[in-house]
Amino acid sequence: xxxxxxxxxxxxxxxxxxxxxxxxxxxxxxxxxxxxxxxxxxxxxxxxxxxxxxxxxxxxxxxxxxxxxxxxxxxxxxxxxxxxxxxxxxxxxxxxxxxxxxxxxxxxxxxxxxxxxxxxxxxxxxxxxxxxxxxxxxxxxxxxxxxxxxxxxxxxxxxxxxxxxxxxxxxxxxxxxxxxxxxxxxxxxxxxxxxxxxxxxxxxxxxxxxxxxxxxxxxxxxxxxxxxxxxxxxxxxxxxxxxxxxxxxxxxxxxxxxxxxxxxxxxx
Numbered sequence: 001x002x003x004x005x006x007x008x009x010x011x012x013x014x015x016x017x018x019x020x021x022x023x024x025x026x027x028x029x030x031x032x033x034x035x036x037x038x039x040x041x042x043x044x045x046x047x048x049x050x051x052x053x054x055x056x057x058x059x060x061x062x063x064x065x066x067x068x069x070x071x072x073x074x075x076x077x078x079x080x081x082x083x084x085x086x087x088x089x090x091x092x093x094x095x096x097x098x099x100x101x102x103x104x105x106x107x108x109x110x111x112x113x114x115x116x117x118x119x120x121x122x123x124x125x126x127x128x129x130x131x132x133x134x135x136x137x138x139x140x141x142x143x144x145x146x147x148x149x150x151x152x153x154x155x156x157x158x159x160x161x162x163x164x165x166x167x168x169x170x171x172x173x174x175x176x177x178x179x180x181x182x183x184x185x186x187x188x189x190x191x192x193x194x195x196x197x198x199x200x201x202x203x204x205x206x207x208x209x210x211x212x213x214x215x216x217x218x219x220x221x222x223x224x225x226x227x228x229x230x231x232x233x234x235x236x237x238x239x240x241x242x243x244x245x246x247x248x249x250x251x252x253x254x255x256x257x258x259x260x261x262x263x264x265x266x267x268x
Contacts, residue, residue: 022047023045023046023047024045024046024047024049024052024076024077024078025043025044025045025075025076025077026043026044026045026046026052026055026056026059026074026075026076026077027040027042027043027073027074027075027077028040028041028042028043028056028059028060028063028072028073028074028075029041029063029072029073029075030063030067030069030072030073031069031071031072031073031087035087036073037073037075037085037087038073041063041066041067042059042062042063044059048106049102049103049106050102050103050105050106050109051106052076052103052106053097053102053103053104053105053106053107053110054106054107054109054110055106056074056076056086056093056097056106057090057093057094057097057106057107057110057112057155058110058111058112059074060072060074060090060093060094061090061112061113062113064089064090065113070089070212071087071088071089072087072088072089072090072093073085073086073087074086074087074093084257084258085257085258086256086257086258087256087258088212088216088255088256089212089213089216090112091154091209091212091213091216091217092212092213092216092255092256093256094107094110094153094154094155094216095153095154095213095216095217095219095220095256096216096220096253096255096256096257098153098220099220099223099224099253104153107153107155108153108155109155110155111155111156111157111158112150112154112155112156112157113157114146114148114157114159115148115157115184115188115207117180117183117184118146118148118157118159118180118205119159120183121176121179121180121183122146122159122161122176124179125161125172125175125176125179126161126162140165140166141163141164141165141166141169141199142163142164142165142166142169142170142199142200142201143160143162143163143169143198143199143200143201144160144161144162144163144164144169144172144173144176144200144201144202144203145158145159145160145161145200145201145202145203146158146159146161146176146180146190146202146203146204146205147202147203147204147205148205148206148207149204149205149206149207150206150207150209151209151214151217152217153217153220154209154213154217157207161173161176161203169201170192170201173192173201173203174192176190176203177190177191177192177203177205178190180203180205181205184205184208187208188205188206188207188208189205189206190203190204190205191203191204191205192204216256219252219255222248222252223249223252223253226245226248226249226252227249229245230242230245230246230249233245
């Protein structure tokens with residue numbers, strides 16, 4: 001049965017063509033009463049793993065926000081017998097995908113929405129425009145944007161604040177940085193940076209992630225370390241050590257990753 005919400009997010013497909021056999025179906029769903037993938041809110045077909053990952057990360061965040069839930073499911077269906085399901089917060093899903101080489105580039109090129117206090121801060125200052133000084137060339141515009149950074153490999157956010165005359169841009173950017181710092185409760189100190197060779201000012205600030213996503217980042221880091229350590233071991237001389245590290249790796253990967261071993265959809 002097709003459980004796609006007809007009033008939810010539109011399906012997405014990748015623009016460039018490839019052999020049909022290489023297409024991957026991505027479904028983003030909320031969870032049912034058993035904690036398994038339930039109602040599908042959006043889906044898309046993709047030929048590129050990178051594009052598929054970018055879609056999965058951005059849409060997981062969108063569905064979680066629209067449905068006001070912490071946890072969603074992102075299912076990758078390659079064939080009837082080859083599926084992968086990731087269940088967790090959007091941040092956990094992003095970290096799990098980033099640990100897979102085929103999907104990592106898509107995660108790093110994805111964009112997440114900015115924190116609410118950023119859009120609020122921009123709204124406060126764009127609602128009361130700063131008047132330019134007399135005699136300033138109207139064509140002398142500087143772009144002001146906000147760059148919200150997150151711990152690797154979580155995607156960052158870039159929010160356009162507007163174009164301003166040179167003098168006004170510096171006033172606006174400074175005021176916006178103070179507003180963001182204040183509205184974050186002092187947890188995120190924003191600074192203004194210039195972009196060399198460009199007429200741009202960037203208000204940059206770190207986003208404080210919650211404990212769940214911080215743990216996901218730590219798991220990603222440990223998974224990366226374990227794989228490097230296992231690859232460096234001698235398969236014979238270090239066999240016992242390799243078994244122990246591989247077991248730890250499996251436990252970490254299983255935290256978010258689920259696999260389907262039959263057509264009934266039972267989680268393994």
